[in-house]
Amino acid sequence: MSTETAPATTESVETEHDHHPSHLQHHFVSSEQQFDSAKLGMWLFLITEILLFSALFVAYAVYRNWNPVAFAEASSTLDWVLGSVNTIVLLTSSLTVALSIHFIQKNDRKKTVISLLATLALAGGFLVIKYFEYMAKFEHGIYPGEAFAPTGSGYEYLAAIPYVPQFFSIYFVMTGIHGVHVVIGMGLISWMAWRAHRGDFSDEWYTPVELTGLYWHIVDIIWIFLFPLLYLV
Amino acid sequence: MEAAAHAASQTDAEPRTYLNHETSLWEWLTTKDHKKIGIMYLISLAVVFLVAGLLAMAVRLELMSPDFSIMSASQYNQTFTMHGIMMVFLFIVPSIPAILGNFVLPLQIGAKDVAFPRLNLASWYVYMAGGVLTVTALLVGELSTGWTFYTPYSSQQGTAVIFMTGAIFVSGFASIFTGLNFIVTIHKMRAPGMTWNRLPLFVWGLYATSIVQVLATPVVGITMLLLILEQTLQIGIFDPALGGDPILFQHFFWFYSHPAVYIMILPAFGILSELIATFSRQRIFGYRAIALSSVAIAMLGFLVWGHHMFVSGQSAISSIVFSLITYLIGIPSGIKIFNWIATMYKGSVWLQTPMLYALSFLFLFTIGGLTGIMVGVLGVDVHLHDTYFVVGHFHYVMMGGSVIALLGGMHYWWPKITGRMYNETLGKIAAGLVFVGFNVTFFTQLVLGSQGMPRRYYEYVDRFAELHMISTIGSFILASGLFLVLGYALHSLFYGKKAPQNPWAAATLEWTNVAAIPDPHNFTSTPLVTRGPYDFHKADEVFGGSGDGQARGDGAGSDASRLTPPEAAPSAPKEDASA
Numbered sequence: 001m002s003t004e005t006a007p008a009t010t011e012s013v014e015t016e017h018d019h020h021p022s023h024l025q026h027h028f029v030s031s032e033q034q035f036d037s038a039k040l041g042m043w044l045f046l047i048t049e050i051l052l053f054s055a056l057f058v059a060y061a062v063y064r065n066w067n068p069v070a071f072a073e074a075s076s077t078l079d080w081v082l083g084s085v086n087t088i089v090l091l092t093s094s095l096t097v098a099l100s101i102h103f104i105q106k107n108d109r110k111k112t113v114i115s116l117l118a119t120l121a122l123a124g125g126f127l128v129i130k131y132f133e134y135m136a137k138f139e140h141g142i143y144p145g146e147a148f149a150p151t152g153s154g155y156e157y158l159a160a161i162p163y164v165p166q167f168f169s170i171y172f173v174m175t176g177i178h179g180v181h182v183v184i185g186m187g188l189i190s191w192m193a194w195r196a197h198r199g200d201f202s203d204e205w206y207t208p209v210e211l212t213g214l215y216w217h218i219v220d221i222i223w224i225f226l227f228p229l230l231y232l233v
Numbered sequence: 234m235e236a237a238a239h240a241a242s243q244t245d246a247e248p249r250t251y252l253n254h255e256t257s258l259w260e261w262l263t264t265k266d267h268k269k270i271g272i273m274y275l276i277s278l279a280v281v282f283l284v285a286g287l288l289a290m291a292v293r294l295e296l297m298s299p300d301f302s303i304m305s306a307s308q309y310n311q312t313f314t315m316h317g318i319m320m321v322f323l324f325i326v327p328s329i330p331a332i333l334g335n336f337v338l339p340l341q342i343g344a345k346d347v348a349f350p351r352l353n354l355a356s357w358y359v360y361m362a363g364g365v366l367t368v369t370a371l372l373v374g375e376l377s378t379g380w381t382f383y384t385p386y387s388s389q390q391g392t393a394v395i396f397m398t399g400a401i402f403v404s405g406f407a408s409i410f411t412g413l414n415f416i417v418t419i420h421k422m423r424a425p426g427m428t429w430n431r432l433p434l435f436v437w438g439l440y441a442t443s444i445v446q447v448l449a450t451p452v453v454g455i456t457m458l459l460l461i462l463e464q465t466l467q468i469g470i471f472d473p474a475l476g477g478d479p480i481l482f483q484h485f486f487w488f489y490s491h492p493a494v495y496i497m498i499l500p501a502f503g504i505l506s507e508l509i510a511t512f513s514r515q516r517i518f519g520y521r522a523i524a525l526s527s528v529a530i531a532m533l534g535f536l537v538w539g540h541h542m543f544v545s546g547q548s549a550i551s552s553i554v555f556s557l558i559t560y561l562i563g564i565p566s567g568i569k570i571f572n573w574i575a576t577m578y579k580g581s582v583w584l585q586t587p588m589l590y591a592l593s594f595l596f597l598f599t600i601g602g603l604t605g606i607m608v609g610v611l612g613v614d615v616h617l618h619d620t621y622f623v624v625g626h627f628h629y630v631m632m633g634g635s636v637i638a639l640l641g642g643m644h645y646w647w648p649k650i651t652g653r654m655y656n657e658t659l660g661k662i663a664a665g666l667v668f669v670g671f672n673v674t675f676f677t678q679l680v681l682g683s684q685g686m687p688r689r690y691y692e693y694v695d696r697f698a699e700l701h702m703i704s705t706i707g708s709f710i711l712a713s714g715l716f717l718v719l720g721y722a723l724h725s726l727f728y729g730k731k732a733p734q735n736p737w738a739a740a741t742l743e744w745t746n747v748a749a750i751p752d753p754h755n756f757t758s759t760p761l762v763t764r765g766p767y768d769f770h771k772a773d774e775v776f777g778g779s780g781d782g783q784a785r786g787d788g789a790g791s792d793a794s795r796l797t798p799p800e801a802a803p804s805a806p807k808e809d810a811s812a
Contacts, residue, residue, distance in 0.1 A: 026754075027345035027422075037348040037421040044413045044447055051451040055459075055485055059470055062481060145466035146475075163476060169468035173459070 023205045035207055042211045046218045049181075053222055056174050060229060063170065067163040074158060074167035075230065077142075079133060083231040086129050087223065093122035094220045097189070097213045100196075104206040109196060112209070116193035119216065123186045130179060137168075144172035171230055178226060181219045188212045250750035252652070265350035268751060271335035272650070273357050277364070278328055279719075285319035286715065288312050293674075293708040296701050299693060306691040310377035313689060317380030322401050323367065325635050326493060327360060329500035330411050330446075333642050334439045336650060338415060340743035340751065341433045343424025343760045343802075348417040356410035363404025370396035379689060381490070384471040384482045388463045395464055398457040405450045405457075408496070412446030415439050424742070425805045426762030433741045433766040434510075434523055438503020441527035445492045445499070445534060453489030456482070483545055487538035495534040497631055498598075499527055501638030502569055505591055508641050509573045510767040511739040512588035513580030517767045519572040526565035533562050543614045552611055559609035566602050570595065585737070586660035590641030593668045597633025601626060604679060619689075622682025628675045640667070640718065647722070648736050649743060652750035653729030659721040666714030673707025738796035741766045745801045758804040769799075 021031060028034040064071045100115035140155040142148065148165040150158045158164045192212050195201065201209055247253065251268050255261075261269060292313050295303055304312065335353065339346055347353050370376055374393035378386060387394050419432070419440050432440075460482070462468045469475030471482040502523075510517040517523065539547055539555030573595060582588065604626040608614050617623060648654055677700045682688075686697050693701065735744040743751075746760045764771065 025350075027350065029759075033421055037417050040420060041349060041352075041413055041417045044416055048409055048413075048447055048451040051448060052455050055452050055455040055488075058485075059459075059481065062478070063470075145462070145468040147466070166469055166476060169462075169466075169470060173462060173468065177458075 021204065023207075031205070038207050038211060039214075042214050046214060049218055049222075053174070053177070056170065056177070057225070057229075060170050060174070063163065063166050067166070070161045070163040071167050073161055074164045074171075075233065077137075077155065077158070078171070078231045079136070080231045082129055082133055083227050086126050087227050089122050089126050089129070090220045090223050093119045093126070094217055096122065097216045100192075101206065101210055101213050104196065104201050104209055105203050107203045109199065109201075112196045112201070113193050116189055116196060116209075120186055120189045120193065123182055123189065127179065127182060127186075130175065142168055144169045174226055174230070178219070178222055181222070185212075185216050185219050188215065248748065249752060250652070250748065251753045252750055254753045263354070265346070265354055266753060267335050267339050267347050267350065267353060268650075268755075270353050270357055271332050274327065274331040274335060274360070275650075277357075277361065278324055278332060281319055281324045281364070282328075283719075285316050285324060286712070288316040288319070290708060290712055292316060293705045295691075296693070297705040298702055299695055299698050307375065307377065309691045310689075311375055314377050314379055315371070318376075318397065318401075319367070320631075321380050321490075321493070321497075322404060323360075323364065325497045325631055326408060327404075327411070328497075329504065329635070329639050329642065330415065330439060330442055330496075331356075331360070331407075333435075333504070333639070333646060334411070334415060334442075334500060337646060337743055338418060338436060338439055339422065340649075340747055340755055341436055341741055341766075342419065342422060342427050343742050343746070343756065343762065344418065344422035345754050345756070346422075347414050348422055349414050352410050352414055356407040356414070359410065360404050360407035363400045363407065366396050366400035366403060370394075370400060381486060382460060382482075383486075384460070384463070384477070384479045385473055388460060388472045390464075395461050398460050402454050402457040402461075405454045408446050409450045412443035412450070415443040416447065419443075424760050424762055426760075426802075428762075430521070431762055431765050432524070433503075434506030434517065434520070435500070435503035437524040438500045438506070438527050441531040442496055442499040442503075444528070445496050445531050448535070449489045449492040449496070452485060453493075456485040456489065459485075480542070480545055480547065483542050484538070487541045488535075491538040491541065492531075492534045494630065495530055497635045499531060501594070501635045502527055504638045504642040504645070505569075505573060505594055507739075507741070508587050508591040508645055509576050510769070511645075511737050512583045512585060512591070513577045514583070514738075514769050515576050515580030515767075516765075516770045517572070518575035518578075519568070520765070520767070522568050523572050526568045529565045530562060533558060533565070537562060540609050540614075543611060544618050556609055556611050560606060563602065563606055570599060570602075585644075586655075586657060586664055587641045587645040587737075589661060589664040589668075590637050590644065593664065593671075594634060594637045594641065597629055597637060597668075597671065600676075601629030601633055604629060617682060619687055620682035621678040621686045621688055624688050625675045625678035625682055628678070633671055633675070637667070637671075640664075643722075645737070646743075647725070648732030648749070649747070649751065651726060651729070652732050653725045654732050654736065655725040655729060656721045659717060663714045663717040663721070666710055666717065670707050670709070670711030670714055674704050674711055675707070677701075677704040677707065735798035738798040740769060740799045742802065745799050760802040761805040762802055764802075 024031055024034060028037070096115045096118040100112045100119065103109075103111040103115060137143075139152070141151045142155065142158075145165070148168060150156055150164075189212060192209050196209065251266060255264065261273070264270065291303065292309070295301075295309055295312075335347070370393045373396060374391040376390070376393040376397055378390060378394060382394070382398065419436060423432075459468070459470055463471050463477070467475055469477045471477045471479055473479055506517055506523055537555055537559045539551050540559045543552050543556075573591075604622070608617050608623060608626055644655065644660060681697055681700045681704070684697070684700075686693060686700075732749055734747075734749045737744065739745075742760055742762070746756055748757075
C-alpha cells in the first residue's frame with residue numbers, strides 16, 4: 001500500500017530558518033523518526049482496541065457454545081439485509097479514507113477533502129441504518145438486560161427461551177461500543193477534513209491523516225467480525 | 234512575569250537546569266518534560282502510598298488481638314478493600330514506570346524526551362481523574378468487595394462499586410499511555426550507538442513491562458465496563474441470578490490481574506540489575522539472559538491466570554495446565570537471581586543504602602517466589618487458598634519485591650532527580666528497619682496461613698493471637714522505617730549536601746553524560762554510545778586509567794572519593810539536516 005511511503009525528508013525545506021520543518025517536534029532528529037514513531041504508536045493503540053473487543057468475543061463464544069439454540073433463534077431476528085448493507089457502507093468508507101491518504105501524497109488537497117467528506121457521509125449512513133435497526137428491536141421490547149420483554153409477532157416466543165437475553169446483551173454491548181468508535185472516528189475525520197481544507201497537510205507531512213485512516217480501518221475490521229458472528233452464523 | 238523570570242535565570246550564575254527552568258505552577262501543570270511529569274507522578278503516588286499505608290496500619294491495629302477493636306466489621310471490610318485497591322491499581326502498577334521510568338528512561342537511552350510528550354502529560358491527568366473517581370467512590374457509599382470485585386457480590390453492591398470500577402477503567406488508560414509511549418521511545422528514540430544489546434537493563438525491564446501494560450490493561454478495562462453495565466442494566470453476563478457466569482468474571486479479571494503482578498515486578502527487576510552492577514563495580518553477569526528472561530516472564534505471565542481459580546470450579550485439565558506453566562515462571566525468575574548473585578561474586582561490593590535495598594530484595598523476593606511455587610501446587614493450594622499464606626506470599630513479592638526495589642531506585646536516582654544527597658547513615662538505619670519490620674510482619678503471616686488463618690476475617694480464634702500480635706508489632710517497625718525515609722528525604726530537599734554529577738561512579742548515560750541536575754533538554758549534545766552499560770571491566774577505555782586495576786575501585790570500601798567515575802560518552806556527530 002502506498003501508505004508505507006515515509007514523508008519527504010528535511011532536504012526539501014531549505015527555505016526554513018533552521019533547516020527544520022515546522023511540523024518537526026524538538027525532541028525528534030528527523031521527520032522520518034517522528035513519522036515512524038507516530039505510526040508505531042498508532043499500531044500499538046490498535047492492538048489495545050483489538051484486546052478491548054477480545055473479551056467481548058470470548059463472552060460471545062462462551063455463551064454461544066453453551067446455548068447454541070437460543071443464540072440461533074435470537075440471531076435469526078436480526079435483519080441480515082440491513083447488516084449486509086452496513087458492511088458494504090463501511091467497506092466503501094475504508095476505501096475513501098485510503099483514497100484521502102493517496103490524494104494527500106499527490107498533494108491534491110481538494111480531492112483529499114472530498115474523500116474525507118465522503119468517508120464522513122458513509123460513516124453517518126452506517127449510524128443511521130444502525131439507528132433504524134436498534135429502533136426496530138426496541139419497538140418489540142428487545143432491550144439489553146433487565147428491560148428485556150419481547151412483544152409482538154415474531155418476537156414473543158423468544159421470551160420462553162433461556163439465554164436469549166444474553167445474546168441481545170452481548171449484541172447491544174458489542175455493537176454499542178463499536179458505534180461509539182464510529183462516532184469518535186467521525187469526529188477525527190471531520191477534524192482532518194477541516195485541517196486538510198485549511199492547508200495543514202502536504203505530501204511532506206500528513207501523519208494525522210494516515211493515523212486517522214489506520215484507526216478507521218480497525219473500526220471497519222471489527223465490524224467485519226461482528227457482522228457474521230451476530231447476524232449470519 | 235515570564236520574561237522577568239527568564240531574565241533572572243539568565244543573569245544567575247547557576248547553570249540552567251530543568252528545576253530552575255519554567256518554574257511557575259502553570260508551567261509545571263502544562264509541562265511536556267518527562268522529568269517534571271515523573272516528579273508530578275512521584276508526588277501523587279506518594280500521597281496514595283501514604284493513605285493506603287495508613288489503611289494497612291488500621292487493619293493491623295484492628296487485628297492486634299482478638300478482643301481489641303478500633304472499628305466495626307463493615308468498616309474493617311472497607312478498610313482492607315481500599316488498602317488493596319489503592320495499593321494495587323493506583324500505587325504499585327504505575328509506581329516504577331511512571332516515576333522512575335519517566336525520569337530515567339530517556340536519560341538512559343540518550344533521548345531528549347519520550348516519543349509522545351503530550352500523551353505522557355495526558356497520562357498523568359487521566360491518572361488524576363481516576364484518583365478523583367476513587368475519592369467519589371469513597372464518598373458515595375460502602376465499598377467492601379475486596380480488590381478483586383468478585384461477582385455476584387460486587388454486582389449487587391451499591392453505587393460505590395460503579396465509581397471504583399470506573400476509576401480502574403480510567404486509570405487503566407494512564408497505564409496504557411505510559412506503556413505505549415515507552416515501547417515507541419525504546420524502539421525509535423535511542424541515541425546513535427545505543428544498540429539493543431547496550432540498553433541498560435532497567436530499560437529492558439521497562440520494555441517487558443510496557444508490553445504487558447499494552448496487552449493486558451484493555452481487558453480489565455472492558456471487564457470493568459461490563460461490571461458497570463451488569464450493575465446498571467443487569468445485562469446478565471456475570472451475575473448467576475440473571476443467568477450469568479461468575480467464573481467468566483474471574484477469568485477476565487485474572488487475565489489482567491495476573492499479568493499485572495508482572496507489570497509490578499518486571500521494572501523492579503530492572504532496577505535491581507542497575508543497583509547490583511553499579512554497587513559491585515562489576516560487569517553484569519549474563520546480560521542477555523537477564524534481558525530476555527524479563528521478556529519471557531512477560532509472555533509466560535499471560536498463560537497462568539487460572540492458578541487463581543484452582544478451587545473456583547474450573548476443569549481439572551485447566552488446573553493442571555495452569556499449574557505447570559506457573560512452575561515454568563520459576564525458571565526465568567531463578568535465572569535472574571542467579572545472575573545477580575554471580576555479578577556480586579568477586580566484585581567490590583559497596584554497601585550504600587541502594588545496595589542494602591537490593592540485597593533485601595534478593596532475600597525477600599526469593600521467599601516470595603518460592604512461596605509462589607507452593608501455592609501453585611494443586612493439592613497444596615487447596616489447603617492454602619484464601620489464607621494468610623497467600624497474603625504473606627503476595628506481600629513478599631509486591632512489597633518485598635516491587636516496593637523495596639522502588640525504594641532502592643529512589644535512593645539511587647535521588648541525587649539526579651533533586652540534585653541533593655540524602656543522609657547516608659539515616660538511610661542505612663531506615664533500610665534496616667524496613668527489612669526487619671517487613672519480615673516480622675509478613676513471615677508470621679506465612680505461618681498463620683499455613684496453620685489455617687483465613688484472609689479477610691475480622692475476628693479470629695485465640696490460638697492465632699500471639700502471631701497476630703507479632704505481625705502488628707512488625708508493621709509498626711516497618712512503618713517507622715518508611716516514615717524515617719520520608720523525613721530525611723524531605724530534609725535533604727532543603728538541607729542535603731549538593732550532589733556531584735556521578736556520586737556512585739555508575740557507567741550509564743544518565744550519570745556520565747547528564748549534569749548533576751539535568752538540563753531541560755537532558756543532554757548538551759547527543760551522546761555517541763561506544764560501549765555496554767556495565768563495562769566496568771574495561772578499565773582503560775571506561776575510566777581512562779593505566780590498566781593497573783586501580784581505577785576499578787577494588788577495595789574502595791566506603792570511601793567514595795577513591796572511585797573514579799567513568800568517562801562520558803563522546804558527542805555524536807551533528808545531524809546536519811541539509812547535508
